[in-house]
Each structure stands twice: as structure tokens, then as C-alpha cells.
Amino acid sequence: MAGMMAAVAAARTGTGVLLVERWGFLGGSATAGAVGQFVGWETAAGRQVIQGLAEEVVRRLERHGGSGGHTHFVMSTGHPMDQVSYDPERLKLVLDEMAAEAGVRLLFHATVLNVTRAGAAIDTVAVLTKAGPLAIRPRMVIDASGDLDVLARAGAGFLPLEPDEAPQPATMMFRFGPVDFARFGALTGEELRALCRQGVESGALARAALHQSRIPGTNDGWFNISRVSLDATDPFAVSAGEIEGRRQAFAAAGFLTAHVPGCEGGRLVALAAQLGIRESRRVRGELVLTADDLRAERRFPDAIAVGAYPMDIHPAKGTGLHFETLGGDRSYEIPYRCLLPAGLDNALVAGRGISASHGAHASTRVMPTIMAIGQAAGTAAALACAGHGDTRQVDAVQLRQRLRQDGAFLPT
Ligand SMILES: Cc1cc2nc3c(=O)[nH]c(=O)nc-3n(C[C@H](O)[C@H](O)[C@H](O)COP(=O)(O)OP(=O)(O)OC[C@H]3O[C@@H](n4cnc5c(N)ncnc54)[C@H](O)[C@@H]3O)c2cc1C
Incomplete structure (x- = not known):
């Protein structure tokens, strides 16, 4: 941009x-x-x-x-x-x-x-x-x-x-849906924290958050809940990072479907074309x-x-x-x-x-x-x-x- x-x-x-x-x-x-x-x-x-x-x-x-x-x-x-x-x-x-x-x-x-x-x-x-x-x-x-x-x-x-x-970690964004945003959005802070704890303890979430942005005009969201630490200027590290990002995205999507209210009917629809590099x-x-x-x-x-x-x-x-x-x-x-x-x-x-x-x-x-x-x-x-x-x-x-x-x- x-x-x-x-x-x-x-x-x-x-x-x-x-x-x-x-x-x-x-x-x-x-x-x-x-x-x-x-x-x-x-x-x-x-x-x-x-x-x-x-x-x-x-x-x-x-x-x-x-x-x-x-x-x-x-x-x-x-x-x-x-x-x-x-x-x-x-x-x-x-x-x-x-x-x-x-x-x-x-x-x-x-x-x-x-x-x-x-x-x-x-x-x-x-x-x-x-x-x-x-x-x-x-x-x-x-x-x-x-x-x-x-x-x-x-x-x-x-x-x-x-x-x-250390450089901030990279993230593989993934599109997940459909989400019942009325139910998902009604989760209290305490409920969200408990779900994040569960997701992290089970190894499904690398980030203790269920952060997403809803795609306008749809019932899908882009989820930002994976984390891959790497040197983004090292091509072999980036190659391994893409694979790890995809693995984490599918694990997190599975957790959403299985455990998160409003997400039961959803699945991973798409992965970002590339790992997102923060730093x-x-x-x-x-x-x-x-x-x-x-x-x-x-x-x-x-x-x-x-x-x-x-x-x-x-x-x-x-x-x-x-x-x-x-x-x-x-x-x-x-x-x-x-x-x-x-x-x-x-x-x-x-x-x-x-x-x-x-x-x-x-x-x-x-x-x-x-x-x-x-x-x-x-x-x-x-x-x-x-x-x-x-x-x-x-x-x-x-x-x-x-x-x-x-x-x-x-x-x-
Ligand atoms: C997972 C993640 C979540 C984020 N969340 C938010 C958020 O919610 N809101 C927000 O505002 N910001 C967010 N950020 C930060 C923000 O997205 C980035 O910092 C910002 O987009 C960087 O923009 P840029 O133009 O500097 O670089 P980039 O977006 O990295 O663009 C660099 C461009 O150069 C091209 N390029 C790179 N190398 C070469 C090459 N060797 N030859 C030719 N072309 C090349 C790339 O393809 C790309 O088009 C997030 C970042 C990440 C990674």
C-alpha cells in the first residue's frame, strides 16, 4: 500500500x-x-x-x-x-x-x-x-x-x-465462514479469554485471540490467529514459514468449528496467498x-x-x-x-x-x-x-x- x-x-x-x-x-x-x-x-x-x-x-x-x-x-x-x-x-x-x-x-x-x-x-x-x-x-x-x-x-x-x-512474528491469514456473527459477537470478554486459554492449551491456537475482520457483504471473516517467528529475508525460513502458517491456520480453523459459538457451521474457505510479514x-x-x-x-x-x-x-x-x-x-x-x-x-x-x-x-x-x-x-x-x-x-x-x-x- x-x-x-x-x-x-x-x-x-x-x-x-x-x-x-x-x-x-x-x-x-x-x-x-x-x-x-x-x-x-x-x-x-x-x-x-x-x-x-x-x-x-x-x-x-x-x-x-x-x-x-x-x-x-x-x-x-x-x-x-x-x-x-x-x-x-x-x-x-x-x-x-x-x-x-x-x-x-x-x-x-x-x-x-x-x-x-x-x-x-x-x-x-x-x-x-x-x-x-x-x-x-x-x-x-x-x-x-x-x-x-x-x-x-x-x-x-x-x-x-x-x-x-526480536522481529515480530508473521501470520498466515485465513478466511473462515460462514460465521453467525450475532452469536460470535455476543461472546463476553470472559468467555473469549476462556476459549483462547483452551485453544492455546490444546495447541490449536498460536495466539491467544480470536481476532478477525468480517468481509463486507459476507458472513465470512479473515482470521488473524496464527504466529510464525522467522527472518523474512531468509528465503528458506520463509519457505518453511509458509508451510507452518498453513498448518497453524487449519488447526485454528478446526478449533473454531469445534468449540467457538457462532463458528460451528464454518470451515476454512481460503488461505492468504502469502504469509503476512510484520517486520x-x-x-x-x-x-x-x-x-x-x-x-x-x-x-x-x-x-x-x-x-x-x-x-x-x-x-x-x-x-x-x-x-x-x-x-x-x-x-x-x-x-x-x-x-x-x-x-x-x-x-x-x-x-x-x-x-x-x-x-x-x-x-x-x-x-x-x-x-x-x-x-x-x-x-x-x-x-x-x-x-x-x-x-x-x-x-x-x-x-x-x-x-x-x-x-x-x-x-x-
Ligand atoms: C498478519 C498481519 C496483520 C496485520 N494487521 C494489520 C491490521 O489489522 N491493520 C493494519 O492497518 N495493519 C496491519 N498490519 C500491518 C500492515 O499490514 C503492514 O505493515 C503493511 O501492509 C505493510 O505495507 P508495505 O506497503 O510497507 O509493505 P508490503 O505490504 O509488504 O508490500 C511490499 C510490496 O512489495 C512487493 N515486493 C516485495 N519484495 C519484492 C521484490 N523483491 N521484488 C518485487 N516486488 C517485491 C510485495 O509483493 C508487496 O506488494 C498487519 C500485518 C500483518 C503481517
């Missing part, structure tokens, strides 16, 4: 954009990973801090019958949460439509192969296609691959994990956003997006959730410098790999926030193309002005 918003934002300025994608559709975790809900639009007090292209996606989904718009639900931790649930298939359609209208050129089924540099600039990005390798010579590169595969091959630096940190590489940028910056609501002169989602860490080991809400009407700012890979002149990062600590990433990673970051990255890349050709020379005042004109939310 970050790369897509970046591509649309840049293309709408008239800049030529090629979007390279390994699947045959857009959306990444939102579609291939079937996450099924955008969360983190609002402060705990209910003030919306994400607008712009992200909000346009919601409006278009509504028009296509792919979402009922903004709602709220209660987390397994007891926290209230804002939400836009959506149908991943209709999201694919919306993204095709937005790309076509903006004039984004799409190259599907293409995987990053290697990258060459000329000093501090990325010179070529070679991708592997059905027709063999294809060399692209971009003026600007936005790495929105989640795992930052382009920057890794360009020799960029990444942030290490602290000794007490892998985070770039070493010009500035590293930290958890304390979020807690202190630190302001930045080059802020390009605002976030308000709690720091939400699925631990690599265990079945619980570490959830730290900012509380009240609190929000934080994301500076442009977090999108700038140290030592590179013509590159930007959009999405979950921006320069943020493990703790800050636990908040910035959600889709409304990464869509806002994507819009900013695309706008900045277009300004850099029109100017000095250097992403570090982009004037933050001009960038912020342009983002506001385009509907993004940025406090003055």
Missing part, C-alpha cells in the same frame, strides 16, 4: 512512474497477505489523523461495495480501536483503477534481481521477468518492498535489533524515530505524516500482545528524514521499513500510516525529479505544502 500510494502521488504530478511488483496485483500485505482491515486512523479520543490518498482508497472501496467505511471495535486487550474492514479482492480492483487513472506504468510478475550504484546514487535496478532480466535506469528509486530488497542490494545500512528485541529490515535513515519520540509527541519541522496507532508488538515467543496506547488525543509526527536512506542521493523508503526503532515501528507499520508515508514519498520523489535530482535536497516546506494541497493531514 505504501508503494502504491507513492506511485499514484508521484504520477499525479505528471512524473513518469514505473511500479514493479512480484505478484500480478497491487496491495502487498493488504491483498496477498489478506490483512482485511485498516486500523490506526484516529487518536484514542477519536480525532482522525490520516487523510489524503488513504481516505480516497476508503471512499473508492465503498463505491465498489468493498468496505462499509469507518467503524470501531474492541481489541482482545480491551482497548477500543477504529477500523475500516475491506474485501481484499475489491481492493485489488480499486488499486488497478487508481494506478490506471494516475498513469502509473505497471510491471507485474517482476522480482528485484540486483542493483548497481554510481557513487551515492542507484544507477540500475535489474528485475527478473518472464522475458528474462530487465534493467531499469531510474532517476529516483522508492523502495516499498517491505523487506527493502532494493536497498539491501544497493548496500544501504539497516538498523539492528537490541539484545532484548524485517528497517533502514538506517537520516533520523531514527524512537518509541520515546512517539510517547513525547515530538514535533519535527519536516513532518510528512502523523500517526496515532498504539505500539502493538506481537512477541516472537508466547501467545500474548504488548500493546501501549498513546492515550487521549495524542498523536506523533513522522519526519521526512526517516524516509531518507543514509548515504544515498536518489532513494527513498516508503512503508514499514522506514527509519524507526523496533518500538516505533510497532506503531508506524499499520496501513493508514504507511499509506500516508507512501503519499509523502511519492510527492517528494516527484519534487526531487523536478529539482536537483537529490532526495536530500527536497525542501520540506514545499513538500508539506504540496501534501496539504493534496489532502494529507499535517498540523501547522
